[in-house]
Amino acid sequence: xxxxxxxxxxxxxxxxxxxxxxxxxxxxxxxxxxxxxxxxxxxxxxxxxxxxxxxxxxxxxxxxxxxxxxxxxxxxxxxxxxxxxxxxxxxxxxxxxxxxxxxxxxxxxxxxxxxxxxxxxxxxxxxxxxxxxxxxxxxxxxxxxxxxxxxxxxxxxxxxxxxxxxxxxxxxxxxxxxxxxxxxxxxxxxxxxxxxxxxxxxxxxxxxxxxxxxxxxxxxxxxxxxxxxxxxxxxxxxxxxxxxxxxxxxxxxxxxxxxxxxxxxxxxxxxxxxxxxxxxxxxxxxxxxxxxxxxxxxxxxxxxxxxxxxxxxxxxxxxxxxxxxxxxxxxxxxxxxxxxxxxxxxxxxxxxxxxxxxxxxxxxxxxxxxxxxxxxxxxxxxxxxxxxxxxxxxxxxxxxxxxxxxxxxxxxxxxxxxxxxxxxxxxxxxxxxxxxxxxxx
Amino acid sequence: xxxxxxxxxxxxxxxxxxxxxxxxxxxxxxxxxxxxxxxxxxxxxxxxxxxxxxxxxxxxxxxxxxxxxxxxxxxxxxxxxxxxxxxxxxxxxxxxxxxxxxxxxxxxxxxxxxxxxxxxxxxxxxxxxxxxxxxxxxxxxxxxxxxxxxxxxxxxxxxxxxxxxxxxxxxxxxxxxxxxxxxxxxxxxxxxxxxxxxxxxxxxxxxxxxxxxxxxxxxxxxxxxxxxxxxxxxxxxxxxxxxxxxxxxxxxxxxxxxxxxxxxxxxxxxxxxxxxxxxxxxxxxxxxxxxxxxxxxxxxxxxxxxxxxxxxxxxxxxxxxxxxxxxxxxxxxxxxxxx
Numbered sequence: 001x002x003x004x005x006x007x008x009x010x011x012x013x014x015x016x017x018x019x020x021x022x023x024x025x026x027x028x029x030x031x032x033x034x035x036x037x038x039x040x041x042x043x044x045x046x047x048x049x050x051x052x053x054x055x056x057x058x059x060x061x062x063x064x065x066x067x068x069x070x071x072x073x074x075x076x077x078x079x080x081x082x083x084x085x086x087x088x089x090x091x092x093x094x095x096x097x098x099x100x101x102x103x104x105x106x107x108x109x110x111x112x113x114x115x116x117x118x119x120x121x122x123x124x125x126x127x128x129x130x131x132x133x134x135x136x137x138x139x140x141x142x143x144x145x146x147x148x149x150x151x152x153x154x155x156x157x158x159x160x161x162x163x164x165x166x167x168x169x170x171x172x173x174x175x176x177x178x179x180x181x182x183x184x185x186x187x188x189x190x191x192x193x194x195x196x197x198x199x200x201x202x203x204x205x206x207x208x209x210x211x212x213x214x215x216x217x218x219x220x221x222x223x224x225x226x227x228x229x230x231x232x233x234x235x236x237x238x239x240x241x242x243x244x245x246x247x248x249x250x251x252x253x254x255x256x257x258x259x260x261x262x263x264x265x266x267x268x269x270x271x272x273x274x275x276x277x278x279x280x281x282x283x284x285x286x287x288x289x290x291x292x293x294x295x296x297x298x299x300x301x302x303x304x305x306x307x308x309x310x311x312x313x314x315x316x317x318x319x320x321x322x323x324x325x326x327x328x329x330x331x332x333x334x335x336x337x338x339x340x341x342x343x344x345x346x347x348x349x350x351x352x353x354x355x356x357x358x359x360x361x362x363x364x365x366x367x368x369x370x371x372x373x374x375x376x377x378x379x380x381x382x383x384x385x386x387x388x389x390x391x392x393x394x395x396x397x398x399x400x401x402x403x404x405x406x407x408x409x410x411x412x413x414x415x416x417x418x419x420x421x422x423x424x425x426x427x428x429x430x431x432x433x434x435x436x437x438x439x440x441x
Numbered sequence: 442x443x444x445x446x447x448x449x450x451x452x453x454x455x456x457x458x459x460x461x462x463x464x465x466x467x468x469x470x471x472x473x474x475x476x477x478x479x480x481x482x483x484x485x486x487x488x489x490x491x492x493x494x495x496x497x498x499x500x501x502x503x504x505x506x507x508x509x510x511x512x513x514x515x516x517x518x519x520x521x522x523x524x525x526x527x528x529x530x531x532x533x534x535x536x537x538x539x540x541x542x543x544x545x546x547x548x549x550x551x552x553x554x555x556x557x558x559x560x561x562x563x564x565x566x567x568x569x570x571x572x573x574x575x576x577x578x579x580x581x582x583x584x585x586x587x588x589x590x591x592x593x594x595x596x597x598x599x600x601x602x603x604x605x606x607x608x609x610x611x612x613x614x615x616x617x618x619x620x621x622x623x624x625x626x627x628x629x630x631x632x633x634x635x636x637x638x639x640x641x642x643x644x645x646x647x648x649x650x651x652x653x654x655x656x657x658x659x660x661x662x663x664x665x666x667x668x669x670x671x672x673x674x675x676x677x678x679x680x681x682x683x684x685x686x687x688x689x690x691x692x693x694x695x696x697x698x699x700x701x702x703x704x705x706x707x708x709x710x711x712x713x714x715x716x717x718x719x720x721x722x723x724x725x726x727x728x729x730x731x732x733x734x735x736x737x738x739x740x741x742x743x744x745x746x747x748x749x750x751x752x753x754x755x756x757x758x759x760x761x762x763x764x765x766x767x768x769x770x771x772x773x774x775x776x777x778x779x780x
Contacts, residue, residue: 056547063543066496067536070503074532077510077521084521088514089740093747096511099504100755106500107762110493115769115776167747398588399525412533416540427547 004393006402007079010409011072012378016371017413018072021065023370026139026184027191028058029105029132034226036125046215047222049436051128054195056431057424059113064420066106079402083385083395089162090155091148091170098141105134139187140180144171146377151175151248152386175248178240185233186330186373190366192227193333195219197363200356212434220351220359221344227362228337235330239294246295249387250304252380255315256323257291258284259305266291266303271324274317279307281320315380322376329369336362444745445726445735448512451752453721455508457714459501461616463570466491466498467563468617470542472640474560477553483633486625489777492546493770495539502535511748513738516728523582523591523729524573531569538562564610571609575601579730580662589732601662604655611651612713615644619687619709623702628777631698638691638700645688645709649681652716665730669723676719683712 032051039047077084087095108130116124148154154170155162199220203213245253253259258274258281259266268291272284292301306314340359343349351359381387385395473487510517538559545555576582581596582589596602622637659667670677687708691700726734739745770776 060543060547062496063540064536066499067532067539070499070535071532073503074506074528077506077517078525078528079521081518081521084510085514085518088510088512088517089744092507092511092514092740092744093751095507096748096751097755099500099507100759102503103497103500103759104762106496107759107766109496111766111769114493118769118773118775162741165741165743167744397522397525399522399590401526405526405529408533412536416536419544420540423544423548426550430549 003398003400003402004396006406007396008392010402010406011075011079012375013406013410013413014068014072014075015374017416018065018068019371019374020367020417021061021068022139023187023190023367024061024194025058025065026135026187027189027194028054028061029128029135029191030188031191031195031223031226032058033125033129033132034222036128038222040121040125044218046218046437049215049433050219050222052436053428053433055113055128056427059109060420060424060427062109064416068416078399079397080385080395081397083390086155086162086386086390087145090152090165090167091145093167093171094141094144098138101134101137101141103134105131105138108134136184136187139183143180143183144173144176147175147179148173149386150179150377150381151244152389157389175244178237178244181237182234182241182373185230185237186370188230189227189234189330189333190363190370192223192230193362193366195223195363196227196337197360199223200351200359200362203351204353204356204360209434211437215433215437217351221341224337224340224359227366228334228341231330231333231337235334238327238330242294243296246301246303249381251306251309251313252315252319253295254304254306254309255317255319255380256376257303258317258320259291259303260307262302262305262308264292264300264302265289266295266301266305268294269320272320274320276317313383315382319376319380322372322379326369326373326376329365329372333362333366333369443736444742445739447749448739448745449721449725449735452505452508452512453717455501455505457717459498459505460567460717461710461713462498462501464567464613464616465620466495466617467538467567468613469621470495470538470563471560471614472617472621472637474556477556480633480636482630483621483625483636486628486630486633487621488546489628490621490624490770491542493766495542497766499535499539512740512745513728513735514740516733516738519589519729519733519738520577523576523589526591526593527569527573527576531566534562534566534569538566564613567613568606568609571612572602572605575599575605575659575662577724577727577729578659578663578666579727579732582729582732589729599658599662601655601658604651604658608648608651608655611644611648615641615648616709616713618644619702619706622700623706624771624777626702627771629774630778634702635699638702641705642688642691645684649684663730666723670720673719673723676715676722680712680715680719683708683715687712 032054035047035051035054039045039051076087108127111119112124112127112131116127119127148170151174152170153173154166154168156164199216202208202216203220208216242253245256255274257266258269258272260279260281265288267286267288269281269284269286272281274281289299292299292303295301295303336358340351340355343355344351383391383393385392469487469491473484473491476484476487509520541555541559541562545552545559548555576591576596580601581592581599583592584590618637618640622634622641625631625633625637656667656670687705690705690708691702693701693704695701724730726736728735728738740748
């Protein structure tokens, strides 16, 4: 591998690792706030216990998420010095404001965890709301930098020098609203389905007392409802995101859909593989006219194909598969959550075991959806780091020694994932929910 | 004033705040490891400070990096290229340190080995961060084909590196011991107070000694810096005086109790402020000698103004939260004296 490829691999795997913790770190606080609110409405202690246990889980995840976030933040400067030089001059604001959001989250997290018993209930709910708010704001602000990479504005590049800088124009770049919403609601999807998975697994266990099953059933229903709403919102917003791509990054949309010929009445290709040599897509199910409709709300919308762009500016064609995975998982989650709730409340039946078995998979699936979404968005922008302005090669570091670092970090990430999983498992085994419920009366 | 002067002053402010907070944070982690068996009360006191505060301290590290990139994007370029390996090492240590500390809170088994990992990795981080300083003095950088590269062999063979490393660790231990003695006095725990006071009494002179040693070892690679530091002799003298005043405060008898740790800590913070101001002044105008000055590294004017607004508004909004935080975890007796 050359050093650019190594820099990409190192940064990509660090991000993939951090995204797990970062996304859960946005999704879980939202769930905690929801549980606290339901507790206040229903006055049912079980929801307070949920909030407490999820907070413990969040605290453990933060132990990894905070340093890994620090890591990718610093790595940006280490691995992409050329990129950061432009970032510093044009889009430094969201990074800076994010620090305040991050501080808000950190301060109130400690207040919520270590001072809850000394606070009046209103301030307790306020503090956890600020945690969720800080986490969500951080996500929006960091996504802003990502959105700006896709739709850069607020400056011009003249002979390699950055001129005509308007920092706020860079912040409010055209793809910010759709992209930030997408990241946010999909993080809530993950938070919800992570809970769905755990609750379903607990309900599958045969030996649990009925009181404990009640607790998990409440958690399952709450998270299914939130997960269903959020995944529906993600899909609606995903549609807007596709239209944004059609408008601003047509080659990315073309690669996502495996479309080579520019055409009106373009078909939507699901599955299959794009073949660079023959410039066709093979083995895909094509829905006539659908892509044109998605891109412009009209069947005669002309969608640009890859043939209109020079081959050296094509994104890698495997992004089609990533895109399919993301959309497929998102759609599946909508169906599963709505289906399960209909089963429970319209047909008034218990969750059957086969359904619980399926529900266990939703959390990991949601995570895969988020990972593939990020990889799609970043790989689909290649060969550019800043779309049509800075190539990835000129953004990367000139340093050597990347190979050793890459191996070291991969080992580290695997180790951390295993240890964190063990710690979570150990902690919640030692602190089962039943005694906590008895204690609460 | 020039944009670059204001920007480097703000950056210096963040660096100063983080050097104090970070030293206390990593030092407290180290003490909690050392005393987990021999003096559980001292260890639990350190943890009582650490558990709510480590996240906040960590944010200040990120703040430092973000402020550097924001105000001095070209410095980010140069430092990023030069410091790839040492900073990556710090990041790995940081990941181990924070996660294992949280694991130790959550798992009742094997607490000691988890603490061992977080304590040892933690104690090394400030040392490594401080050892970035000799690199910015330019002695180990060589331009190859237009790209400055760090000569690791030279760096590793240099006594200067180890002097800075030792200085970083000694100050960390001194500051944290001093802070924890004040914290235990606040908590009304006199025996723990005496324990940390003794540690501060030993670590203080050691830190001062290593500071002097670090300065003299620079003679070889960075004579320019030593000369410049001599010009700032007055400030360094004041700083030494503040250290003495702080050190003496540990022997003042007050209300029948030995030492006035709050006063000592304030004096030592003043000492660090004076010394780091003088060091920074001697370093000016170079960010990395002689490759980059603050004027070459500074960002454009519109961005600079927006950043200033951002920092001002953010500080004003968060100030009440900081006060609340301080009251809950550093003042409220119900927290300090909880069993």
